[in-house]
Amino acid sequence: MTIKPLTADQKDALQEVLNIAMGQAGDSLARILDAFVALSVPRIRIVEVANLGKTVVEMVGENIDVSAVRQAFYDDLRGEAIVIFGQAGCRDLADLMGYDTDIDADAEHELLLDVTNVLVGAILNGITETLGTELSFTAPSIMAERRPIDTIITPENLPWTHALLLEVNYSLENRAFKSHLLLLMAEDAIESLRKAVNDFMESI
Amino acid sequence: MPTPITIVDDSAMSRKLMLRALPQGWDVEVSQAENGALALDAYRAGKADVMFLDLTMPVMDGYQVLEAMKKEGLNCFVIVVSADIQPKAQERVLQLGAMAFIKKPVSTEEVTKILKEYGIL
Numbered sequence: 234m235t236i237k238p239l240t241a242d243q244k245d246a247l248q249e250v251l252n253i254a255m256g257q258a259g260d261s262l263a264r265i266l267d268a269f270v271a272l273s274v275p276r277i278r279i280v281e282v283a284n285l286g287k288t289v290v291e292m293v294g295e296n297i298d299v300s301a302v303r304q305a306f307y308d309d310l311r312g313e314a315i316v317i318f319g320q321a322g323c324r325d326l327a328d329l330m331g332y333d334t335d336i337d338a339d340a341e342h343e344l345l346l347d348v349t350n351v352l353v354g355a356i357l358n359g360i361t362e363t364l365g366t367e368l369s370f371t372a373p374s375i376m377a378e379r380r381p382i383d384t385i386i387t388p389e390n391l392p393w394t395h396a397l398l399l400e401v402n403y404s405l406e407n408r409a410f411k412s413h414l415l416l417l418m419a420e421d422a423i424e425s426l427r428k429a430v431n432d433f434m435e436s437i
Numbered sequence: 438m439p440t441p442i443t444i445v446d447d448s449a450m451s452r453k454l455m456l457r458a459l460p461q462g463w464d465v466e467v468s469q470a471e472n473g474a475l476a477l478d479a480y481r482a483g484k485a486d487v488m489f490l491d492l493t494m495p496v497m498d499g500y501q502v503l504e505a506m507k508k509e510g511l512n513c514f515v516i517v518v519s520a521d522i523q524p525k526a527q528e529r530v531l532q533l534g535a536m537a538f539i540k541k542p543v544s545t546e547e548v549t550k551i552l553k554e555y556g557i558l
Binding site for chain 1: 524
């Protein structure tokens with residue numbers, strides 16, 4: 234299946250929608266961590282699912298251990314949200330949230346699930362508010378724990394050939410914490426999103 | 438004489454939304470810039486008595502623009518317009534010399550309120 238690329242206008246509009254949503258999610262994160270969160274410019278691209286693992290390594294960096302949490306969303310737009318946390322950042326998170334920095338695996342799970350829920354919830358709500366779409370999402374679950382970055386994505390488990398990849402990054406000043414939030418949407422969801430973006434552009 | 442203003446944002450759509458949020462009847466000559474470096478160029482060319490400035494941009498971001506203005510003692514009325522709604526982001530831009538902060542999506546009411554508050558409108 235071939236995917237019609239997003240037009241420059243669609244990409245620009247989507248980028249701005251994502252920017253607003255990212256700001257809201259960043260503010261939520263800043264509030265729970267009581268820290269200043271640095272935001273990146275969101276990136277949007279269509280990738281071949283077979284190359285997704287490689288793309289993720291390029292985004293996050295080679296040879297690092299990460300934990301990752303996934304959360305699925307459905308209804309008007311369907312896809313997967315994945316938040317990737319570098320291992321050093323997990324210790325920062327624990328510290329900022331007032332845990333002992335040598336937290337055990339269970340406590341770390343809980344922390345990553347909580348933070349993911351806040352980030353993904355805020356970003357999806359931001360998108361739906363701006364685009365006027367409806368979305369539901371599942372509870373977050375751990376998809377990788379302290380594993381090398383190049384092993385976390387297994388494209389053979391995804392029934393898609395192409396995916397729209399939306400990427401936003403959050404980091405903290407003077408801290409190692411860095412998280413990458415990815416939204417992945419399959420072929421049919423790209424068309425739904427394209428329609429929602431077109432409607433939005435017409436409305437302004 | 439119309440007031441020269443510059444709208445600075447990397448997103449064309451966002452600049453369009455900002456344009457539409459300008460109060461009706463405000464006599465302005467609008468320029469646009471898609472990053473901070475171009476915004477400073479616009480200021481130096483006399484095109485920005487008032488600047489609506491986004492924060493998160495490639496090449497040169499909004500914070501860097503404010504820092505450069507502060508360092509060079511530039512006298513521009515900057516209103517930051519950003520999706521970064523953290524209270525600390527607002528504090529920081531005000532410390533760097535911005536006059537006001539508006540969160541995206543921007544509304545005419547908010548722009549009008551700020552302009553009136555400072556006697557620009």
